[in-house]
Amino acid sequence: DAMVIQNPRYQVTQFGKPVTLSCSQTLNHNVMYWYQQKSSQAPKLLFHYYDKDFNNEADTPDNFQSRRPNTSFCFLDIRSPGLGDAAMYLCATSRVRTAYEQYFGPGTRLTVT
């Protein structure tokens, strides 16, 4: 049973063309996270939501935005994708921020042409 779902699994966008990646969860968790993972690197946290409270990491570029319209869904918006934004984008959830376990989705691989 899928718990953290990411759509699409593969996304191609053009340089500078806005793109939105989506994540949904069936766990009813309070916290949702977005990570960026570039090729052969470890995942890097971009931001997270605790309920409706948005928390941005200090070094996340302004080009990246997020929305969480309800508990189940969270979106990652890249306003003007550059070639350097090509990466795997991972969504994760946890019951609370202090939870030991985060549940990750399969990721969306973004290609920028």
Place this chain on the structure above:
Amino acid sequence: DAKTTQPNSMESNEEEPVHLPCNHSTISGTDYIHWYRQLPSQGPEYVIHGLTSNVNNRMASLAIAEDRKSSTLILHRATLRDAAVYYCILRDVQNAGNMLTFGGGTRLMVKP
């Protein structure tokens, strides 16, 4: 943030035990040791965590040194499906603002 050091890669034979080491000499008293793994083309998945005592679950065992400056993730019988990147992460979960920070990890290769 306390850092961890892991070998870049390790090899194992199928059905043999695997010991994945992690050094964390600057660990603080409130840091929990977490292990996640990432199979090819998938998101990371939680494996195990511990504070001071050794821990066992259905996936693996975690052995923590008495001084807590190192730990070892033990897979009791490696299968081909265990081939993945294993991340050892320190996190003070008592601090809600303290997030999961992935380091380099160890790429485990399992030979049939």
